[in-house]
Amino acid sequence: MNKTYQLTDLLTKTQEELASIAQEKLTSCGYTLEIKEGKYIVGTTETENPITLLAHLDLVNKTPPQPQDIIFESEHTTTPERTDERTYTGAVYRLENSQATCLGADDRNGIFAIFSLLDKGYRPYVIFTHDEEVGCVGGGQLREDLENLPQLRDILNQSAMLIQVDRGSKYHFDEVVYYNEKNEQFMDFIQDFGFTDGRKDERVTGSSTDVRVLSEILTPATCNVSAGYVREHGENELCLWDGLTATIDKLERIMRKCQAEGLVFEKVR
Numbered sequence: 001m002n003k004t005y006q007l008t009d010l011l012t013k014t015q016e017e018l019a020s021i022a023q024e025k026l027t028s029c030g031y032t033l034e035i036k037e038g039k040y041i042v043g044t045t046e047t048e049n050p051i052t053l054l055a056h057l058d059l060v061n062k063t064p065p066q067p068q069d070i071i072f073e074s075e076h077t078t079t080p081e082r083t084d085e086r087t088y089t090g091a092v093y094r095l096e097n098s099q100a101t102c103l104g105a106d107d108r109n110g111i112f113a114i115f116s117l118l119d120k121g122y123r124p125y126v127i128f129t130h131d132e133e134v135g136c137v138g139g140g141q142l143r144e145d146l147e148n149l150p151q152l153r154d155i156l157n158q159s160a161m162l163i164q165v166d167r168g169s170k171y172h173f174d175e176v177v178y179y180n181e182k183n184e185q186f187m188d189f190i191q192d193f194g195f196t197d198g199r200k201d202e203r204v205t206g207s208s209t210d211v212r213v214l215s216e217i218l219t220p221a222t223c224n225v226s227a228g229y230v231r232e233h234g235e236n237e238l239c240l241w242d243g244l245t246a247t248i249d250k251l252e253r254i255m256r257k258c259q260a261e262g263l264v265f266e267k268v269r
């Protein structure tokens, strides 16, 4: 049975616990899995013109927060990390009096987004990785293994695009970042759904993440979109609930459009 999870259920799990939840979830949704224990979970299924979604299972602090440490505020005003151009007022999850050093919405929000889409009946290809925060360990392992997994590589290469759901909102609440991407059509397409165009803002560049590592071996166009968290890796990390649900909505519309129109975007280097 496909079990449904609340965000708090995911925020309070360790990387290992999340890995087994993710494995169970994908299996119950009918996915074929390629797993390397402690490194990655790749789920593929028979979907017409799928996109591939990625999120990482680890969090910066090894101890996740306890349920009682997580406060939900239905109204909270904040601004992005390094600019005061825009203000956000909406519901947030934040930590209080916790042993944990951060909320871990980076990247539990990404996992929650993918789970939500599965619950809505969508079947994108899915990649969950371990230890992204300590140098894309799982992503790097998968990149290496894909050299010897031509069948899986071919399947993933059929996806319309690779989207990591793991971008903080440093400068905008709905950021997208590209990694050495020159496919203008793809970037226009993503922007049309309401993500803030990273090309026009020189500050919006991303450090390494799994999708960047995997784009070294896979052919679809790639990006990393805002997962609705701000001030990640610190005790003031927030999950912007409306930002997270807005991203889920955008991803839903992207999938529907790709499917309806048979769109596929290749990476242009």
Ligand SMILES: [Zn+2]
Pocket (backbone or CB within 6 Å): 056, 106, 107, 132, 166
């Ligand atoms: Zn992250």
